[in-house]
Amino acid sequence: ETGVTQTPRHLVMGMTNKKSLKCEQHLGHNAMYWYKQSAKKPLELMFVYSLEERVENNSVPSRFSPECPNSSHLFLHLHTLQPEDSALYLCASSAGGGLDTQYFGPGTRLTVL
């Protein structure tokens, strides 16, 4: 595997379910990100981790819970989601902050029924 991988690629869940999205980066980077991409809206940064410490948390509802057990893995735990949470969830990584390029995974298409 190369680059940034995400599983699953598609997920359908009910509002009472609990599920997790997984991201893995094979680039030796220190920073990892979760973004939400909705139709006709800008990508929204949700969380940033640097060296497994959260450095950004952009007023995301508590029904989204991130976890970064090491610098190569990032999870997004989901519970009691709403239909408006349906979107493409993108993971990215970068060597650090600053001018370092963010490399994106292919995303998980989430549908909340």
Next chain:
Amino acid sequence: QQQVKQSPQSLIVQKGGIPIINCAYENTAFDYFPWYQQFPGKGPALLIAIRPDVSEKKEGRFTISFNKSAKQFSLHIMDSQPGDSATYFCAAKRGSSYKLIFGSGTRLLVRP
């Protein structure tokens, strides 16, 4: 202050044409302006980026023009090809920050 406004929302050009996508920002603390390209089913990928100390940057057929006083920047695609059909996002950030602020995207279609 944190927004990046992008236009147009969609764009159709013939092969060989020069599509131009424009972005404007408010926050004068921004000092890094990348453009990302996204194909269906893929995540965005960095295309080209510029810092405000230069007014233009070229990489292959892609050129960024930057107007610091107007707080605007644009992407030009020379000799566009059907393979350039994708969604393009501008973005901005302060160099020290992790946070990229994205525009809303432009869906480009290049007809053969």
